[in-house]
Amino acid sequence: MGSGMPALPEHSLDYPHIRCARLKVWRCGGGCGHGRASPWRVTGGGGDLAAFFNRMEYPYFVITVRSPEAEMSGCLAGFVTQCSIDPPNFLVCISKVNHTLGVAARSPGMGLHLLGRDQVDLARLFGEETGDVVDKFASVDWRLGSTGAPLLVEAAVSMEGRVLGHFSVGDHEAHLVRGVRAVASGHAGLLTFRNAPPLHPGHPA
Numbered sequence: 001m002g003s004g005m006p007a008l009p010e011h012s013l014d015y016p017h018i019r020c021a022r023l024k025v026w027r028c029g030g031g032c033g034h035g036r037a038s039p040w041r042v043t044g045g046g047g048d049l050a051a052f053f054n055r056m057e058y059p060y061f062v063i064t065v066r067s068p069e070a071e072m073s074g075c076l077a078g079f080v081t082q083c084s085i086d087p088p089n090f091l092v093c094i095s096k097v098n099h100t101l102g103v104a105a106r107s108p109g110m111g112l113h114l115l116g117r118d119q120v121d122l123a124r125l126f127g128e129e130t131g132d133v134v135d136k137f138a139s140v141d142w143r144l145g146s147t148g149a150p151l152l153v154e155a156a157v158s159m160e161g162r163v164l165g166h167f168s169v170g171d172h173e174a175h176l177v178r179g180v181r182a183v184a185s186g187h188a189g190l191l192t193f194r195n196a197p198p199l200h201p202g203h204p205a
Contacts, residue, residue, distance in 0.1 A: 060193065061077030061113060062113040063075055063104075091175070092112065092175045096171055096173060109147025109163060110163050112161065114158075114190060164177065
């Protein structure tokens with residue numbers, strides 16, 4: 001069900017701002033998987049990657065989707081990156097053990113949300129709970145965007161986009177998303193990998 005709140009004013013994506021965006025990578029697991037970087041070793045002979053991962057910093061995202069049958073799901077974002085300036089395309093990767101993946105495969109739109117520095121509780125809800133057993137949307141205000149994606153009213157910034165396609169990239173499925181519009185709220189700052197408290201994913205990565 002929706003939040004019953006009036007829609008917030010919407011505006012087109014600010015392309016000059018997008019041009020300033022840095023390439024970022026997010027780790028997403030089943031709940032989604034996230035947390036502190038670990039000294040991973042690749043199996044293809046690439047060697048120890050700890051020195052690289054230990055220096056990474058990035059904001060946390062909440063990803064939300066809604067199928068044509070009205071099933072909704074969402075998770076704390078993992079691997080996400082902007083991959084084009086014009087058109088404004090993004091790659092959003094979701095773990096193949098994540099509840100959100102099955103819903104995303106049937107969803108025409110996707111919501112991407114940045115969280116304010118004070119929105120740890122929202123990060124915990126979408127990062128530590130799993131949609132297999134919890135209706136995450138029952139305790140938050142949300143509205144439907146023009147793409148059909150559920151958008152979190154209280155997120156610092158919400159952006160919706162059209163899902164253009166998806167493909168396997170290993171243990172994650174990559175979704176190509178075309179940004180449509182963004183809406184900001186009043187939450188200041190940015191919740192990031194390094195300024196957030198430890199989070200415990202609801203699913204293994």
